[in-house]
Amino acid sequence: MSLTSMTGFARADGECDVARWHWEMRSVNGKGLDVRFRLPQGFEGIEAKLREEMGRHLRRGNVQATLTLDRERAGAALRVNEEALSVVINAMRKLGERIELMPPRPEGVLALKGILETADVEDDNSDQEELEKILVASFGEAAYRLAQARAEEGAKLQSVLEEQVNTIERLTREAAASPAASVEALRARLRTQVAELLGASPSLSEDRLAQEAALLATKADVREEIDRLIAHVAQARELFAGSEPAGRRLDFLTQEFNREANTLCSKAADVALTRIGLELKAVIDQLREQIQNVE
Secondary structure, eight states: OOOOOOOOOEEEEESSSSEEEEEEEEHHHHHHHEEEEOOTTOOGGGGHHHHHEEEEOOOOOOEEEEEEEEETTTTTEEHHHHHHHHHHHHHHHHHTTTOOOOOOHHHHHHHHTTTEOOOOOOOHHHHHHHHHHHHHHHHHHHHHHHHHHHHHHHHHHHHHHHHHHHHHHHHHHHHHSGGGSSHHHHHHHHHHHHHHHHHOOTTTTTTHHHHHHHHHHHHHHHHHHHHHHHHHHHHHHHHOOOHHHHHHHHHHHHHHHHHHHHHHHHHHHHHHHHHHHHHHHHHHHHHHHHHHBBO
């Protein structure tokens, strides 16, 4: 199963005897599932059902869902809103008393919003309830399409993440093969540092010398960091192949990657190993940035 992105877009259109509509949904990354609605007036009551429906399809992300609804049927009879027309005529008459106006054209007045309206009788409660059920079902279709779009985007994103993890593994193995990380190099550095300690303070006791040698060895040995990086690579691949949303765990894993890379840089005893450590940090930063979009 591929990873799922939190970025996506979807649309669903529909119509029935009394209305035409379309849903539009856009999602971006978020810590949890946060759905915000833009609904026509009078449809606020279906919001709870819409949230429940969205929860069946998505786990995380900030989602904006917009419903555009047209309840005017094609060919429906029209009538003049006499009250609105009277308000417009009175306003024109008062304005004409103050400035000179051209006589208004009838088509211009009728084109004003609210002057013409459908002559249909308003829907009763049963019609409203039926329309709400249809709209919720259409919303579910749009939510499914959004989930599919995010899955497709997630498959593309996973290819990028896998390549970055492959790069981390390659650089880690280069660090392990670096002469500066070998046991022989570690022993040589330790002998040099112990000699420097003895030269600086020839009166060091055997116990103190053993403590200092152990401390120097610990500071110079990067094998533990390399082993952990390899283990993190294996864990990342397991998460890529899993069936559950992995965004949070991958985000935590990148923090672990970064911690080991920082330690490797601080322990690096030569320029080559330092270069590898800096390259590791750069790739890990890119990995973490991409993972922010994973559900």
